Amino acid sequence: MGGPRAAWRWLAVVGLASAVGAQERAGPVVALQPGMLTGDFLSAPATEPSTTGFNLRAMATIPSGTRWVTLYLGASVTPYGTTGASRRNTNTPMLFIGNLFPVVGTARTAGWLTLDLPVVLTYTFGGGGDRNARAYGKDVAVEVLGHVPVGRKLLSGFGGPLARVQVYGVLHQSLTPNLALDGTRDRFNPLAFYGLSLPFGTGRDSP
Numbered sequence: 001m002g003g004p005r006a007a008w009r010w011l012a013v014v015g016l017a018s019a020v021g022a023q024e025r026a027g028p029v030v031a032l033q034p035g036m037l038t039g040d041f042l043s044a045p046a047t048e049p050s051t052t053g054f055n056l057r058a059m060a061t062i063p064s065g066t067r068w069v070t071l072y073l074g075a076s077v078t079p080y081g082t083t084g085a086s087r088r089n090t091n092t093p094m095l096f097i098g099n100l101f102p103v104v105g106t107a108r109t110a111g112w113l114t115l116d117l118p119v120v121l122t123y124t125f126g127g128g129g130d131r132n133a134r135a136y137g138k139d140v141a142v143e144v145l146g147h148v149p150v151g152r153k154l155l156s157g158f159g160g161p162l163a164r165v166q167v168y169g170v171l172h173q174s175l176t177p178n179l180a181l182d183g184t185r186d187r188f189n190p191l192a193f194y195g196l197s198l199p200f201g202t203g204r205d206s207p
Contacts, residue, residue: 028060028061035193036193037192038051038052039088042188042189044189050084051082051086058075059074059197070102078091102114102116106149112148117145121138142173142175143171144171145168146169147167149166151163152166167196169194170191172190
């Protein structure tokens with residue numbers, strides 16, 4: 001009845017239908033996230049004081065047919081640098097791409113919080129480890145990403161853009177840290193990103 005070619009065609013049709021169904025349930029989301037970046041605030045060497053600056057971040061999530069596979073990508077930049085004499089005081093961008101693993105959904109928090117665990121590959125100034133002679137390099141990082149849908153919970157009566165507003169927070173920890181200025185290697189010294197999130201799309205983060 002058609003042989004292997006027919007079987008492959010049938011599998012392709014089923015796969016395409018599954019992908020379309022997944023997109024109908026939860027489509028891509030793009031979020032603009034103005035806020036702040038803080039570094040060296042936790043477990044940092046004495047030679048690297050805490051530093052903070054205005055941050056612009058853009059994030060996109062693209063779901064698949066399974067909840068455990070969601071493409072997560074975007075970029076972040078501190079256009080005016082950060083405070084203090086710190087190696088993190090730079091206005092160069094960070095690009096990231098990886099997978100977003102769900103941890104806590106709104107069904108478990110009465111709609112007040114989503115918590116995810118992205119694992120990402122970053123490309124940024126000074127990255128790539130101690131042996132990278134180039135200005136930019138790649139690193140592996142893990143994040144804790146949280147969203148509080150304040151617009152949906154508190155401002156839904158206003159409708160429009162106000163109903164989309166969220167508060168977000170990210171703890172970003174490199175798994176391949178470079179040497180600090182004093183020659184030590186601190187394997188737990190996360191960056192914090194936090195501020196407002198303005199999502200657009202048809203996924204779980206957009207009303």
